[in-house]
Amino acid sequence: MAAAVLFAVSILTIFIAYKLFQRLRYKLPPGPRPLPIVGNLYDLKPVLVRCFTEWAQIYGPIFSVYLGSHLNVVVNSPELAKEVLKDNDQQLANRNRTRMINMFSKNGMDLVWSDYGPHYVKVRKLCTLELFSAKRIEALRPIREDEVTAMVENVFNDCVKPENKGKALVMRDYLGMMAFLHITRLSFGKRFMDSNGVVDSEGEELKAILDGAIQIGSRKSFAEFLPWLPFLFKAENEALAKHDSRADNFTKKIMEEHTLARKRTGNTKNHFIDAMLSLQKDYDISDDTIIGLLWDMISAGMDTTIITVEWALAEMVRNPHVQQKVQEELDRVVGKDRVMTEADIPKLPYLQCVTKECFRVHPPTPLLLPHKAVTDVKVGGYDIPKDSTVSVNVWALARDPSVWKNPLEFRPERFQEEDIDMKGTDYRLLPFGSGRRICPGAQLAINLVTSMLGHMVHHFTMTPPDGVRVEDIDMMEQAGLTTYMRTPVRIVPTPRLSADLFKRVAVGSV
Template identity: 35%
Template sequence: MDYMTILLGLFFIWFLVSLRRTKSSKRLAPGPFPLPVIGNLHLLGDKPHISLTQLAKNHGPIMNLKLGQINTVVISSSVLAKEVMQKQDLAFSNRCVPDSLHACNHSDFSVIFQPANSRWRTLRKIMNSHIFSINKLDASKHLRTKKIQELIDYCYKSGENGEAVDIGRAAFRTSLNLLSNTIFSKDLTDPFADSAKEFKELVWNIMVEAGKPNLVDYFPFLKMIDPQGIRRRMTVHFTKVLDLMSGLIDERLKERELENHANVDVLDALLNISQDSPEEIDRNHIEQMFLDLFAAGTDTTSNTLEWAMTELLKNPHTLEKAQEELAQVIGRGKLVDEADAAQLPYLRCIVKETLRIHPPVPFLIPRKVDEDTEIFGYTVPKDSQVLVNVWAIGRDSGLWENPLDFKPERFRELEIDVRGRDFELIPFGAGRRICPGLPLAVRMVPVALGSMLNTFSWKLHGGIAPKDLDMEEKFGITLAKVQPLLAIPIPL
C-alpha cells in the first residue's frame, strides 16, 4: 500500500468523523450529502433558483447545503420565510456579501450590503426620507408622468415606422431617466433613441457578475487570487458608474458655488446633509448610494415590465380583459395616472401575478447569521449564508393553484400584497431589509404597464404565435429574458 492510498484513506476517515461530529452536536436541516472539498456545489447548475427548488422538493422547505467551505441554508416556504424575515428578523438581518461586491470598496458604503449597524440605519433613514417618502414621491410625480409620456411617444414613433419595440430596453431607458431626473434633474440618455444600450449592458454586466457562482465565495482562501477575474471585471464596471456619478456631483458643486442653482432634487438634499452633518453622509457614501440606486433600481423595474408584457402577449385573453378595464375606467388612449391605479384592480392583479412568477431577484439578497440560530428545531450555524428562494415560494403548489399558469384572477379573491406583510408574495423582501425602492416600484410599474396597454395594441415581431413565445430566463442577481421581447405597437 503506497503513501497516497494511506493519506486518502486517512482523509476519508477524518471526513466521516468530522461530518458525524458536526451532525451530532448540531441538528442541521436536511440536505443532500456533501462531497469532499466541493460539498454540494456540483448540484447548483447554471440556474441555481431552479436547481435549489428541485432539491427542496426532496429535502424540504429548510435545507442545509455545503457550498465549498460555506454553510448555506435555503428557505423555500412562506412559513419559514416569515420566521426568518419577521419573527427572527434581527438574527437574520446581516448580509452575506459576495466577493465581487468588495470591488471599489462598495460593500463598505452600500446601503444594500452594509451590516445592520448604526451607519446602515443612518443611510437607510436618509434614503427613505429624501428619496422614497410619500411626500418626496408625490412631489416628483410630474417627472414620472413626463417619462411615461416619452415612453409612449417613442412607441408611437416606432409604430409609425412599422418597427418593433424592444420592450425591456425601452422600459430600461424610462427607468434610468426617471431615476436620473429624480436625483440629478436631467436625463442620462436620449428618451427617443437607443442610446441607453451601453448603460443597460453595464448594469446587466454588474448584475451578471454579482449573481455568477464565484469560487471565492465558496473558498474564501482564494480571495487574493480572484481565479475567475470576477472582482477585477466588477471593479471596471463599478469604476465607470462611479466616475459618471462623480462627474455629475462636481458639475452640481460648481453650479452651487455660482449660486445659480435652486435646491430641487435628491443630489441637493444629500449635499446639504453632507455639508451640515458630514458624520452622517459624505461624498463617498453619496456616490456609492447612487451606484446602489442605478444598479438595483433600473434593471429590476424594466425586467418586471418586460415579463408583464411577455405574459400578456402570451395570454391574449388576459390582455383583452386588461384593456377592457382600462377603457371603461379611464378611457381608451389615455395615459394612466398614479391616482388611477386604485381604480384598476385587474391591472394591479396582473402586476402581482407577474411578480409571483417572475420575481426580479429570485433569492432576494443573501442574509447571514452571526451566531448559531435555531429555526423550527434546526440549527443554522454561525456565519451561514441564508437564501430565501422567493422564486420557489411563488411556484409552490401548496400555496397556489396551477402555479405555472399566468392567472391574475387568482388575486381578485386574495387579500395579498407585495409590501412585505404577506409572505406568500415577497418579491421585495420583508422586515428591516426590505427593498427601499418598493414605494417607487409599486407606483411606476402599474402606470407604465397600463399606459402601454391603453394606448396600443401589440403584435409580436416576426409573426411569432403567442404560444411560441420564448419564456427562458437568464440568471444573474436578477432574472431577465434570454430573448428580448420585440413587439410592434399599433395605436388604439
C-alpha cells in the first residue's frame, strides 16, 4: 500500500513539475485551469464542440485544454485556422493517435491517422490520383444513383402503406441503410443484400463489426489518458484486440476473394478494394495499409453522409420556403416526368447552395481531426510545444457573427450573394479541412449528399408529424466527436411524382 501511495505521489510530482516547466518555458494560450493527472477532463461537457465554443467566448479565439496530461490547443477563427492549416501546415501535419486509434489504423499505416512523411505522401498520391480521381468518381456514379433511388423507393413503399398514411418516418433508418450499402459497395465491391432486401451473412458480420466499433468508441475510457498504467485496463485492451482481429479476418477474406476473381477473369473493377490490390506493387503498399484505408473509407463515408443529409432534411422541414424553392428549381430543370441524376446538379445552383449551407451550419466533423505539432511552432502569437495537438473548431467558425451575417439562420441565399469555396481555400467554411490533410474524398461526399437531398426533395414534400411545430424539432447534437442529431428527425413524406418514378435504378457490377 505504501509503495502504491509513493508511486502515485511521484507521478503527481513529476506531472506538476513538468507543467510548471512548460508554463515557464512557453507562452501557452489561456484556458481553463487543469488539475493534475486528469487535466480539464472534469470540465468537459457532453457536446464537446459546444463546450469549446463557449470557452472561446471566455478565453478568446485560441485556448488550451488538457485532456489528461496532453495539451490540446483549440482555434476558433478563420485567421487562426489559416495559420494552422496553411501557414504552419507542415509543422502541424502529424496525428495524435490514441491507443484505440493506433490499433484501428495499424499503427498509422492508413491515410487518415498516419504521420506526415514518405508513407503519407505515397498513400495520399494513391488516393488522389487513383481512388478519388474524377474519372473513378464518375465511373462509380451508377452505384451512387442505384443506392439513392433504392432509398427513395423504400421511403415511398413505407409511406404509401395504408397503415402508415400520414404517419412520420424516422429518416435515419433509411439514410443509414443507404450509406451502409453505398460505402460497402465502393469499398468491398459487394452489396451484402439480396433482391428481397435481406442482408446476407457477410453483411451481418460487417454490421456487427461496425456496431462493435461504435460501442468501443463511445465508451469513456481513462485508459486513453493514463497510458502508463495498462494493467488497470486489461479487459478493455482484450476487447480492442478481439475487435481488431475480427475486422482483420473479415477484410482479408474479401481481399482473397477479389484476388482470386481477378486471376480468373483478368478484369479489375472500379471499386476501391480491387483498385488497391491491382496497384499494390506499383505503390509499394502493404496489406495493412489496404486494410487501414478500407476502414478509413467506411468510417468516414458512412457517418458523414448520414449526419449531413439528416440535418438537411430537418432544415427542409423547418424552412418550408427553402424546400419549396428547391422543388421549383427541380421542376424547372428536371421536370416531373423523370428522375434527377448527378448530371443535373451543375444546372441546380440553388440546390448546391442548400448543400453548402448544411455543411456550414452542421459540419459532420465539427472539430477537424486533430493536428499534432512536429516541432515547436507559434500560432496566434502563442507557443505550441512539439507533440501538442491543435484542433480547428469549424462549428464555431460557422456561428461567428463577425464572419457570417445572422449565422444561426439557415439561409442558402448567402452563397448566391457570395461564391464561397468549401474545399479548403476559404477558411470560413472548412467541412473537409484544408492543406496537406484535406479530405481526398470531398468531391465524392458533395456529389452524394447533393444527390440524396435533391432526390428526396424532388420526390416528396416533407412536413413535421401531426401536432409537432417546426420550432419544436430538436436541433441539438448528441454527445460525441461527430454531430448526429440528438433526436432522430421524424418526417411525414408525401409523394409528389407519379408512382412509376419511385423505382430503384438498379445497376450490375461496376
